[in-house]
Amino acid sequence: MNKLRAIQLFVRLAELGSFTRVAEQLNTSKSVISKEVSRLEEDLGVRLLHRTTRNVQLTHAGEGYLQRAREILAQLEAADSFVQDLQQAPRGRLKINAPMALGITELSRMFADFMRAYPDIELDIHLGDEDVDLVEQGFDLGFRASSQPLDLAYVGRPLTRFGYHVCAAPQYLQQHEPIVSVDDLRSHNCFEYSYFKGKNVWPLDDGVRIGGTLRVNSVIFMLTAIKSGLGLGLVPEFLCREALAGGELVEVLPDARKPELTLYALYPARHFVPARVLQCIDFLEAWFLRQR
Numbered sequence: 708m709n710k711l712r713a714i715q716l717f718v719r720l721a722e723l724g725s726f727t728r729v730a731e732q733l734n735t736s737k738s739v740i741s742k743e744v745s746r747l748e749e750d751l752g753v754r755l756l757h758r759t760t761r762n763v764q765l766t767h768a769g770e771g772y773l774q775r776a777r778e779i780l781a782q783l784e785a786a787d788s789f790v791q792d793l794q795q796a797p798r799g800r801l802k803i804n805a806p807m808a809l810g811i812t813e814l815s816r817m818f819a820d821f822m823r824a825y826p827d828i829e830l831d832i833h834l835g836d837e838d839v840d841l842v843e844q845g846f847d848l849g850f851r852a853s854s855q856p857l858d859l860a861y862v863g864r865p866l867t868r869f870g871y872h873v874c875a876a877p878q879y880l881q882q883h884e885p886i887v888s889v890d891d892l893r894s895h896n897c898f899e900y901s902y903f904k905g906k907n908v909w910p911l912d913d914g915v916r917i918g919g920t921l922r923v924n925s926v927i928f929m930l931t932a933i934k935s936g937l938g939l940g941l942v943p944e945f946l947c948r949e950a951l952a953g954g955e956l957v958e959v960l961p962d963a964r965k966p967e968l969t970l971y972a973l974y975p976a977r978h979f980v981p982a983r984v985l986q987c988i989d990f991l992e993a994w995f996l997r998q999r
Contacts (some may be wrong), residue, residue, distance in 0.1 A: 711783075713747040714776050716740055717755060721773050724762045798827035799983050804841060805850040808926040809970070810834040813945045814850065817994050824990065828983060836902045836924055842975045847984050849973040852943065854966035855904065862980075863971040864988050867995040869944040870967055872951065873911070873959040878936040886959050889915045896920055896938035898929050909941050911963040943968055970995075 719729050726737040733740075748755050755769035765773060805814050810832065818830065833846075841849045841861065849861070852869065873892075880886075883895060889911045897917035899907050901924040908914050919938050923929050926946055933940045934955055950956040972988045974980055 708743070708746045708750060710747065710750065713743045713750075715780065716743050717747055718773065718776050718780060720744060720756070720763060721765055721769070724764075726763070799981070800829040800831060801848060801983060801987060802831040802833070802846050803848045803850070804833050804835070804839055804844075804846045806852060807834045807836050808943070808946050809850060809852060811927065813970075817991065820994060821987065821990055825986075828987070836926075841973060847974065847981065848987065850970065851973055852968040852970045854910070854968055860976060861973040862976050863973050864992070866970045866972055866988075866991050867998070868967050868969050871910075871941055871965045872944060872947055872961075873909075873939060873963070874930075874933055874942050874947050874951070874956045875939045875959050876934055876936040876955070877957055879933075879938065880957060880959070882936070889960060889963055892917055892939070892960075898923070898932060898938050898940045900924070900926055900929060900941070903941075910966050911941075911960065 716729065716733075719732070720726065720740065723729050723732070726740055729740055730737045744756065751772070753768045754766050755772055757764045757766060811834070818832070822828070822830065839846070839849070851863075884891070886892065886895065892909070892911075892915050895917075896919040897909070898919050898921040899917065901922050905914075907918065908916050921929065921932055921938060923932075926940075926942065929940050930942060930946060930950075932938060933942070934950065939959060947956055951958055972991055974984055974988075
């Protein structure tokens with residue numbers, strides 16, 4: 708017995724309610740359909756249908772089996788479509804959420820390359836640092852840079868890692884007391900990023916509580932204040948790399964222990980993910996690998 712074929716016939720029969728109508732649709736005989744469905748019932752050891760001369764009705768077991776059979780067939784169809792999509796140039800719309808600073812720096816360069824490689828993909832990118840529910844707001848893909856475990860409601864693919872740097876402008880360091888140890892930060896003007904999970908405790912060595920004259924929900928805004936010589940900040944590597952290399956900023960306490968940020972591509976946990984989402988993530992992994 709071809710069980711998949713028998714399941715398909717059973718579902719069609721349950722939907723049309725007549726052996727005759729199914730036979731006409733599939734251009735076969737009623738006896739062939741009846742034999743296939745009977746073999747399925749024998750294999751399951753239960754009656755799925757009540758047969759009369761005019762129509763068929765589902766038994767209690769048949770109703771439950773129909774619901775699950777439909778789910779199986781739908782998943783098979785989705786699996787076939789997924790594989791077919793992989794064989795074709797990806798197309799369609801991708802709605803993406805990413806942190807503001809990361810989107811303006813690393814991800815903007817990466818997505819420019821992605822758009823050249825996949826011109827048929829329409830990108831709908833939303834930048835912001837607040838927490839959002841990807842499923843509730845209809846995002847296909849999200850990016851999070853985190854040093855802590857992620858929400859298990861999503862599938863997370865690690866893409867790359869970034870470090871943190873304590874940064875200050877040369878003029879700030881010239882005008883203030885030397886910073887030799889982590890504890891010295893307590894007496895300095897240290898800026899707080901309001902979305903930082905540790906709030907006003909920087910994760911340096913065993914942790915140090917900081918305070919200052921600026922609390923802001925934008926790392927880019929904070930970085931401008933740091934460059935202006937107004938205070939210090941704990942800044943992700945991708946944002947301060949060029950300023951450190953050009954001497955615009957100086958790294959403070961380079962030997963202090965600091966956590967690493969892992970950049971994750973997140974997508975909602977579901978049975979079948981659109982091929983364009985997975986192809987996008989594969990592109991991201993390869994892109995970041997080339998940057999190392």
